[in-house]
Amino acid sequence: MTLSARPTLSQVADLAGVSVASVSRVLNGLPASPEMTTRVRAAVDSLGYTPDARARSLKVGRTEQLVLVVPDVGNPVYTGLMRAVAAVVKDAGYRLLLSTGNSEVAEEIAILDGLSSGYADGVIISPLRMTEPILDALQRLRHPAVVIGTPPAAVPVDAVQADSAAGVELAMQHLVNTGRHRIAFVNGPVDTVPGVARQRGFDRADTRLLAGAGRRHAAAAFTVDAGREIAGRVLDDRPDAVLCANDLLAFGVMRVAHSRGIRVPDDLAVVGIDDTDLAAVVSPGLTSVNLGSGERGAAAARLLLARIADPERPAERVVVDPWLTVRESSTPARQEGVR
Amino acid sequence: MTLSARPTLSQVADLAGVSVASVSRVLNGLPASPEMTTRVRAAVDSLGYTPDARARSLKVGRTEQLVLVVPDVGNPVYTGLMRAVAAVVKDAGYRLLLSTGNSEVAEEIAILDGLSSGYADGVIISPLRMTEPILDALQRLRHPAVVIGTPPAAVPVDAVQADSAAGVELAMQHLVNTGRHRIAFVNGPVDTVPGVARQRGFDRADTRLLAGAGRRHAAAAFTVDAGREIAGRVLDDRPDAVLCANDLLAFGVMRVAHSRGIRVPDDLAVVGIDDTDLAAVVSPGLTSVNLGSGERGAAAARLLLARIADPERPAERVVVDPWLTVRESSTPARQEGVR
DNA sequence: CTGTTAGCGCCTTCAA
DNA sequence: TTGAAGGCGCTAACAG
Numbered sequence: 001m002t003l004s005a006r007p008t009l010s011q012v013a014d015l016a017g018v019s020v021a022s023v024s025r026v027l028n029g030l031p032a033s034p035e036m037t038t039r040v041r042a043a044v045d046s047l048g049y050t051p052d053a054r055a056r057s058l059k060v061g062r063t064e065q066l067v068l069v070v071p072d073v074g075n076p077v078y079t080g081l082m083r084a085v086a087a088v089v090k091d092a093g094y095r096l097l098l099s100t101g102n103s104e105v106a107e108e109i110a111i112l113d114g115l116s117s118g119y120a121d122g123v124i125i126s127p128l129r130m131t132e133p134i135l136d137a138l139q140r141l142r143h144p145a146v147v148i149g150t151p152p153a154a155v156p157v158d159a160v161q162a163d164s165a166a167g168v169e170l171a172m173q174h175l176v177n178t179g180r181h182r183i184a185f186v187n188g189p190v191d192t193v194p195g196v197a198r199q200r201g202f203d204r205a206d207t208r209l210l211a212g213a214g215r216r217h218a219a220a221a222f223t224v225d226a227g228r229e230i231a232g233r234v235l236d237d238r239p240d241a242v243l244c245a246n247d248l249l250a251f252g253v254m255r256v257a258h259s260r261g262i263r264v265p266d267d268l269a270v271v272g273i274d275d276t277d278l279a280a281v282v283s284p285g286l287t288s289v290n291l292g293s294g295e296r297g298a299a300a301a302r303l304l305l306a307r308i309a310d311p312e313r314p315a316e317r318v319v320v321d322p323w324l325t326v327r328e329s330s331t332p333a334r335q336e337g338v339r
Numbered sequence: 340m341t342l343s344a345r346p347t348l349s350q351v352a353d354l355a356g357v358s359v360a361s362v363s364r365v366l367n368g369l370p371a372s373p374e375m376t377t378r379v380r381a382a383v384d385s386l387g388y389t390p391d392a393r394a395r396s397l398k399v400g401r402t403e404q405l406v407l408v409v410p411d412v413g414n415p416v417y418t419g420l421m422r423a424v425a426a427v428v429k430d431a432g433y434r435l436l437l438s439t440g441n442s443e444v445a446e447e448i449a450i451l452d453g454l455s456s457g458y459a460d461g462v463i464i465s466p467l468r469m470t471e472p473i474l475d476a477l478q479r480l481r482h483p484a485v486v487i488g489t490p491p492a493a494v495p496v497d498a499v500q501a502d503s504a505a506g507v508e509l510a511m512q513h514l515v516n517t518g519r520h521r522i523a524f525v526n527g528p529v530d531t532v533p534g535v536a537r538q539r540g541f542d543r544a545d546t547r548l549l550a551g552a553g554r555r556h557a558a559a560a561f562t563v564d565a566g567r568e569i570a571g572r573v574l575d576d577r578p579d580a581v582l583c584a585n586d587l588l589a590f591g592v593m594r595v596a597h598s599r600g601i602r603v604p605d606d607l608a609v610v611g612i613d614d615t616d617l618a619a620v621v622s623p624g625l626t627s628v629n630l631g632s633g634e635r636g637a638a639a640a641r642l643l644l645a646r647i648a649d650p651e652r653p654a655e656r657v658v659v660d661p662w663l664t665v666r667e668s669s670t671p672a673r674q675e676g677v678r
Numbered sequence: 679c680t681g682t683t684a685g686c687g688c689c690t691t692c693a694a
Numbered sequence: 695t696t697g698a699a700g701g702c703g704c705t706a707a708c709a710g
Binding site: 008024028 | 702704
């Protein structure tokens with residue numbers, strides 16, 4: 001119920017009638033005679049001894065803890081990432097600290113700077129915006145760090161990035177292949193990491209596939225509400241397809257389409273990005289570009305572990321390829337090939 | 340980029356020409372002369388000194404860390420909880436460790452037992468099943484713990500619980516009020532914490548409101564797929580309303596209804612439980628019983644902090660009242676009163 | 679193979 | 695008000 005006096009190493013040693021060093025050795029699997037081993041184990045068991053993580057980490061200089069920083073713990077966009085990071089980190093024998101920057105740059109920086117107190121051995125951060133202050137904080141960080149996103153090439157930091165431009169093109173190609181040509185693009189704020197990348201992807205695909213005929217819209221945020229808000233303007237153009245910069249925006253658009261009696265996918269195809277769990281949940285299911293958030297999370301965790309193992313290794317960048325998950329929102333009945 | 344030698348207290352002391360004790364005092368806001376304070380601060384700044392969290396926690400016996408254990412990090416059912424816990428914990432100056440039991444009792448127990456190494460000051464656990472082994476692990480735990488769920492009254496542990504029976508009744512009453520009488524209930528596995536409670540709530544409401552005419556179904560899991568799987572059997576009875584034991588099941592039912600051309604809410608009302616973020620996202624919006632997961636998370640965090648502050652206080656149980664969020668899935672157009 | 683000992687970096691009596 | 699010194703619990707030389 002409440003914390004009482006925990007047994008210590010020396011108590012175990014006393015009970016076993018051996019030195020603390022011997023206990024430590026047995027516990028850490030270092031050479032010891034069979035007899036010693038049994039005596040120590042017996043004492044450990046009878047006392048219910050567990051080594052103190054605090055003392056151990058002070059001595060060995062490691063905490064066995066890693067931090068994951070995301071803008072919003074509850075956002076479905078990050079759940080795939082969180083799950084994957086949690087799994088890899090745990091398998092490697094580390095604990096995971098979850099920090100949220102509450103979508104505030106200042107908070108993200110505070111978290112990064114706070115790491116200098118050494119409460120964890122490394123950090124994975126998925127910053128909402130890749131601004132100078134964040135990059136500065138990363139530079140002065142004395143701990144291993146991995147960025148999920150695309151820092152300037154000049155910054156020597158491990159990073160895992162999605163190829164959102166390729167993802168957008170995948171979606172565009174799919175829409176064109178299924179006969180859509182009046183395509184609207186609904187982006188979120190273009191001063192964010194995802195915003196700029198997805199805009200670039202659309203511009204490129206638009207030029208290549210539609211001779212620049214695509215319509216661009218920028219919602220106030222990457223949220224369902226922002227999607228609903230802007231949907232009116234978007235649908236007034238009577239597009240035959242809407243490509244949204246993330247699933248949440250797409251859900252917002254779908255709701256407005258639904259209330260206007262516009263049938264998806266017959267009258268209007270809708271495609272999202274991120275392929276969140278929700279995309280498979282709504283009716284009709286939302287076709288979405290999967291940017292490999294799980295893969296990126298796992299890759300980031302592995303990069304971090306690699307750097308911790310070898311701090312001198314050169315900074316590495318991993319790019320995860322996107323794929324398209326086709327569901328009902330963009331095709332009448334048949335299922336197109338996936339990935 | 341990589342961790343290099345961090346300055347220590349004694350280095351600061353040397354630079355300032357004072358003793359380590361004085362530096363410690365200044366840093367911890369204990370009485371010190373103005374001159375001493377300025378000298379120390381100067382030295383701290385010039386060295387970029389940050390106290391070592393590991394050493395500090397060894398000395399003071401606290402880690403300033405709390406653990407939250409949930410069955411699945413990515414499940415939308417837990418996002419409200421996580422967000423609320425994260426916020427309260429952070430405001431109190433603690434860091435949050437996120438552990439997932441991967442929906443395995445054994446893993447949850449391992450996490451609880453692992454806490455005896457003292458890597459955190461307390462734990463909040465939302466166990467999937469309230470089984471003996473979990474309760475045993477809680478009993479032998481030497482750290483403050485708060486359970487989200489309903490342990491047997493005899494177990495003296497702080498707990499925060501939802502009143503799911505009341506929630507189910509709320510939903511039933513709403514359906515009856517809006518003219519539905521052929522009501523089907525789709526539960527998940529009844530050997531889980533939510534399963535039993537929701538079953539009890541339905542049975543009670545069914546007796547009271549429908550004279551026991553309600554149909555009961557048990558899906559294989561609390562998932563969308565399980566909902567889709569069982570939806571066929573459920574809809575074959577031609578109910579005019581389906582109450583689902585959680586939102587995910589409801590989404591599954593809605594998808595099948597949609598593909599069968601059954602209109603929601605005109606032909607069929609659908610109500611879920613949990614009021615996840617997704618409920619507001621789908622079209623039509625899903626009416627859902629909100630069991631106050633955010634409120635429960637916040638309450639749990641506060642209980643934990645209270646117990647840490649006073650380990651002797653008697654165990655407390657907090658019950659959070661449910662409310663109904665009415666959306667389109669259960670009412671043609673108008674919005675009924677909320678909460 | 680085992681025991682002794684010196685810290686890891688910090689806080690906190692205890693004297694001065 | 696300030697300094698000296700002793701641990702918190704553990705690991706890692708170093709002797710034996």
